[in-house]
Amino acid sequence: MRKKVIFIGAGGYAKSALDSLDSDVYQLCGFIDNIKPIHSLHLGYPIVADSIENFLPYQDYEYFISIGNNIHRYDKFRKLQDLNCKIISIIDKTALVSIHAEIGIGTFIGKMAIVNSGAKIGNNVIINTRALIEHGCQIQNHCNISTNTTLNGDVLVKDFCFIGSSSVVNGQLHIGQHSVIGAGAVVIKNVEPHTIVAGVPAKFIKENK
Numbered sequence: 207m208r209k210k211v212i213f214i215g216a217g218g219y220a221k222s223a224l225d226s227l228d229s230d231v232y233q234l235c236g237f238i239d240n241i242k243p244i245h246s247l248h249l250g251y252p253i254v255a256d257s258i259e260n261f262l263p264y265q266d267y268e269y270f271i272s273i274g275n276n277i278h279r280y281d282k283f284r285k286l287q288d289l290n291c292k293i294i295s296i297i298d299k300t301a302l303v304s305i306h307a308e309i310g311i312g313t314f315i316g317k318m319a320i321v322n323s324g325a326k327i328g329n330n331v332i333i334n335t336r337a338l339i340e341h342g343c344q345i346q347n348h349c350n351i352s353t354n355t356t357l358n359g360d361v362l363v364k365d366f367c368f369i370g371s372s373s374v375v376n377g378q379l380h381i382g383q384h385s386v387i388g389a390g391a392v393v394i395k396n397v398e399p400h401t402i403v404a405g406v407p408a409k410f411i412k413e414n415k
């Protein structure tokens with residue numbers, strides 16, 4: 207019998223997550239979402255509640271948090287953990303993940319993404335379409351690595367970072383927590399925590415408060 211899953215968040219990212227869900231193993235039963243009306247349909251599945259607290263049979267399901275924003279995704283992650291709910295990871299069938307890589311819980315790895323040997327991906331992380339995570343990289347929790355990004359070998363990305371599309375981070379660099387890297391950036395030196403950098407080479411734009 208397939209495992210019953212509820213997605214939390216019925217926005218755009220839910221489409222990618224649903225597309226990558228292994229339907230031989232999991233059956234999506236609906237969404238929890240606080241914007242769309244309860245009982246309306248999203249992608250053909252019902253909105254079952256506006257919050258996990260208002261979804262009474264919550265123990266009967268497993269969960270995936272389909273929210274792109276790191277802070278909002280973290281809030282839901284913490285709530286599910288407080289309730290002892292099982293949180294699944296979704297790895298697209300076309301992704302190439304080394305058997306020598308570690309993947310945390312609640313993490314998404316999208317189409318044609320590559321995670322190479324020795325990489326450690328934390329909990330509640332998004333590795334989006336075609337991202338390349340090279341050998342020995344460490345991505346901590348609640349990060350979003352956007353489409354087509356390249357993290358070269360042994361890069362450390364701390365909690366809550368957002369790495370914009372098609373950016374490149376040179377090997378061995380550290381990206382401080384809560385930092386943002388602009389789309390298309392080439393990062394050639396460490397990035398301080400709580401900062402936004404962009405451009406080629408990437409330069410400080412402003413603080414990320």
Ligand SMILES: CC(C)(COP(=O)(O)OP(=O)(O)OC[C@H]1O[C@@H](n2cnc3c(N)ncnc32)[C@H](O)[C@@H]1OP(=O)(O)O)[C@@H](O)C(=O)NCCC(=O)NCCS
Pocket residue numbers: 334352353369370371386387388389390391402403404405406411
């Ligand atoms: C870097 C980023 C977060 C900054 O957004 P913001 O805080 O709204 O900043 P602004 O648009 O006000 O831009 C501030 C300055 O940075 C520059 N800038 C912004 N994004 C840039 C980028 N990606 N590359 C180079 N310069 C950039 C702007 O031109 C502006 O320069 P100016 O002050 O000389 O005019 C955003 O532009 C970005 O790149 N986001 C990533 C989007 C993405 O990849 N999404 C992935 C979806 S899967």
